Amino acid sequence: MKFDVTITIALKEGMLDPEARAIRHALANLGFATGDLSTARLFRISIDAEDAAAAREEARAICERLLANPVIHRYTIEVE
Amino acid sequence: MKFDVTITIALKEGMLDPEARAIRHALANLGFATGDLSTARLFRISIDAEDAAAAREEARAICERLLANPVIHRYTIEVE
Structure with missing residues (x-):
């Protein structure tokens, strides 16, 4: 199933x-x-997964391994 | 009044x-x-304005004059 x-x-x-x-x-x-002014990056990714929890877990792995630098970045994940 | x-x-x-x-x-x-994967930029700005409509109008002007290139970008504004 596809999740945005x-x-x-x-x-x-x-x-x-x-x-x-x-x-x-x-x-x-x-x-x-x-x-106050702050900036952020937004990524919209279509992920094929069993359920929403699996899609969120894959997104978390994508953040940790590529998109975010855990030393300086915080990230939020929304699954639709 | 301050609007986010x-x-x-x-x-x-x-x-x-x-x-x-x-x-x-x-x-x-x-x-x-x-x-599919797409990227976007997010800006959170605190704007001092009379009401929400005025804050939105100022944000629109900020997009047109500085943040966005109307030839290649589209933008959305949310006022809280």
Whole structure:
């Protein structure tokens, strides 16, 4: 059965996010006074698995082995 | 009033996504047989605005002026 899995990978709390900092700076220069700003990556993957739990487990393995760096990233997995 | 705005920016349908292609290839090499895979960027921005509609309008302006390239990107805005 096919599951649509959405993986969101963001920097852990407290990690420096130079991209977010640069965007906030650019927005300020354009006249947008924004507050907190954070960035993340989103991956939508179609996974063939027995059930939702198996799809989630495969997504977790994909994060650990390729997409995320567990030292600096946290990730969330949503299975539909 | 502060609003937490989530902006998702993805490539338009039909645009070549070389990053997604590279990730699928790498996953195949690691033994993960995934189906469709797409990538997107997520921005969480705290916006000070009169109401939710004004926050959404500011987020739209931020997308048009800085974050998205309207030629190749589509974006969605969620206001909380």
